[in-house]
Amino acid sequence: MTGLRTETVPSIAEAARRLRAGDITAVALTEAFLARIAETEPAIHAYVEVLAGTALTDAARADADFAAGIDRGPLQGIPVGVKDIYDLAGVPTRCGSRALDTAAPAQTDSEAVRRLREGGAVFIGKTVTQEFAAGVVSRPARNPWDPTRVPGGSSGGSAASVAAGSCLVGLGSDTGGSIRIPASVTGSVGLKPTYGRASKRGVYPLSWALDTVGPIARTVEDAALTLNVMAGHDPGDPTTVELPVSDATAQIGRDVEGLRIGVARGFFSERLQPEVASAVEMALDVFRGLGAEVIETPWTNAKAARAVAMILNRVESASVHERTLRESADLIGDDLRIRLVAGTTVPGTDYIRTIRAREAIRESMAALFAEHHIAALLTPTLPTTALMADDLVHRVSDELDEPVGMAYTRLTQPFNATGQPVLSVPCGFDDHGLPIGLQIAGKPFNEAELCRIGHAYEREAGWYQRRPPL
Amino acid sequence: MQEHRDEDRGRERAVSAKVMDDVGSNMEEMIAVVRHLEVDESPPRLPFRASWTLEEKRQ
Numbered sequence: 001m002t003g004l005r006t007e008t009v010p011s012i013a014e015a016a017r018r019l020r021a022g023d024i025t026a027v028a029l030t031e032a033f034l035a036r037i038a039e040t041e042p043a044i045h046a047y048v049e050v051l052a053g054t055a056l057t058d059a060a061r062a063d064a065d066f067a068a069g070i071d072r073g074p075l076q077g078i079p080v081g082v083k084d085i086y087d088l089a090g091v092p093t094r095c096g097s098r099a100l101d102t103a104a105p106a107q108t109d110s111e112a113v114r115r116l117r118e119g120g121a122v123f124i125g126k127t128v129t130q131e132f133a134a135g136v137v138s139r140p141a142r143n144p145w146d147p148t149r150v151p152g153g154s155s156g157g158s159a160a161s162v163a164a165g166s167c168l169v170g171l172g173s174d175t176g177g178s179i180r181i182p183a184s185v186t187g188s189v190g191l192k193p194t195y196g197r198a199s200k201r202g203v204y205p206l207s208w209a210l211d212t213v214g215p216i217a218r219t220v221e222d223a224a225l226t227l228n229v230m231a232g233h234d235p236g237d238p239t240t241v242e243l244p245v246s247d248a249t250a251q252i253g254r255d256v257e258g259l260r261i262g263v264a265r266g267f268f269s270e271r272l273q274p275e276v277a278s279a280v281e282m283a284l285d286v287f288r289g290l291g292a293e294v295i296e297t298p299w300t301n302a303k304a305a306r307a308v309a310m311i312l313n314r315v316e317s318a319s320v321h322e323r324t325l326r327e328s329a330d331l332i333g334d335d336l337r338i339r340l341v342a343g344t345t346v347p348g349t350d351y352i353r354t355i356r357a358r359e360a361i362r363e364s365m366a367a368l369f370a371e372h373h374i375a376a377l378l379t380p381t382l383p384t385t386a387l388m389a390d391d392l393v394h395r396v397s398d399e400l401d402e403p404v405g406m407a408y409t410r411l412t413q414p415f416n417a418t419g420q421p422v423l424s425v426p427c428g429f430d431d432h433g434l435p436i437g438l439q440i441a442g443k444p445f446n447e448a449e450l451c452r453i454g455h456a457y458e459r460e461a462g463w464y465q466r467r468p469p470l
Numbered sequence: 471m472q473e474h475r476d477e478d479r480g481r482e483r484a485v486s487a488k489v490m491d492d493v494g495s496n497m498e499e500m501i502a503v504v505r506h507l508e509v510d511e512s513p514p515r516l517p518f519r520a521s522w523t524l525e526e527k528r529q
Binding site: 303304306307308310311314338339342345346350353354356357359360403405406 | 492493494496497499500501503504505507508509510511
């Protein structure tokens with residue numbers, strides 16, 4: 001052990017700089033993060049399996065490459081947490097489900113993992129997911145800001161680990177908000193790329209028309225650096241697009257003066273925790289202070305977009321799990337099984353109508369951006385902060401409760417119907433000291449501009465520098 | 471992990487009735503929303519796919 005402390009390496013960008021300066025080694029960095037895992041796991045439970053042995057081998061390989069003058073890019077030597085729905089060769093993919101308790105080790109890497117491995121990443125462990133990536137709680141993982149609370153989901157383990165400082169970036173997936181929701185409640189950055197930007201091959205599907213894979217990190221730049229490695233066309237995933245991959249970091253550092261930023265209210269400002277509403281208003285002031293033109297851009301299709309995403313999600317996930325549902329339904333948790341059964345009840349004509357409605361939804365979002373000449377659309381990521389682990393509902397008022405799953409996906413799910421790229425960045429804290437997330441939706445396949453906007457806000461507001469008292 | 475799973479199962483059973491009610495009513499509401507949307511009801515052109523890509527849009 002070298003005595004390196006993880007808090008002295010707060011980002012991928014900083015670690016990459018120090019690795020190349022010869023100031024630290026990948027092995028020392030990995031040992032430091034393994035020590036941090038040992039320190040935080042008793043309270044956080046972010047990992048299904050810690051891969052200390054293979055991680056140190058990965059790290060030694062990264063160091064050998066550095067010594068030989070081989071630079072595989074900014075992820076070389078960086079400890080990565082992998083959501084347990086991604087195949088990682090040699091390790092079982094259990095998807096947080098009893099149905100896969102006896103799964104054999106994966107034979108090959110998922111495409112995203114393969115690309116990261118080629119980029120020299122160090123896979124430090126498999127992180128907790130809600131069962132089959134369907135849900136927002138991610139038991140048994142807990143929130144580093146308050147371990148009596150949930151880290152969100154379904155990529156809750158990855159977000160909890162990033163927030164706890166036990167990895168530098170976590171891989172997530174987002175079908176209804178599963179990257180953005182845990183990023184929001186853990187004070188992390190979540191980047192849901194454009195649908196089709198990164199390959200899902202080797203990642204257990206939930207709803208193939210909506211599924212996206214992407215990173216959860218501490219900063220926008222780190223998320224962009226990771227996406228750069230993951231992104232690109234894959235002939236093995238026909239939903240990926242044959243477009244050159246633009247550098248998601250290309251515009252980072254540019255200011256946002258003169259950019260038009262839309263604010264969606266209406267649907268997106270209903271039933272908000274008061275601190276969430278005021279944090280978003282303060283974020284708008286930050287953008288105004290940076291010289292952006294903040295304008296009101298109501299989007300009247302938000303509720304319809306959510307309905308479209310929910311129906312696609314329910315029907316397709318029921319199809320994915322049809323055989324298990326028929327032959328061994330008792331292996332699926334009650335919560336998920338009920339949702340799957342609901343999906344089987346949707347008439348085929350409604351499913352097809354939903355697919356066709358989605359086209360109109362996407363066009364209406366494109367029209368909103370074009371009509372108002374906006375570069376991004378802002379909303380809160382969630383209507384509330386992290387709920388208690390045993391909460392069944394979000395208490396909107398004395399008269400109104402909203403089920404946790406419905407509350408947490410309410411503002412994220414519409415953007416799975418539109419397919420555009422979306423960031424969640426920290427934008428403040430509530431009275432309990434819990435993080436609040438700002439959702440920034442960008443233009444399809446323009447992650448570079450989205451990350452420019454997110455980074456400019458992040459640096460000016462400074463919330464990303466706060467760490468949990470763990 | 472197994473211990474946590476057992477706790478989960480107990481909790482899930484306790485909440486399943488509520489979840490069932492919520493999921494059922496939400497699905498009905500969402501289907502009603504979609505049925506009221508104006509969509510292109512002409513016969514779809516082939517090939518007709520559930521997924522989309524920018525390329526398809528350009529075509």
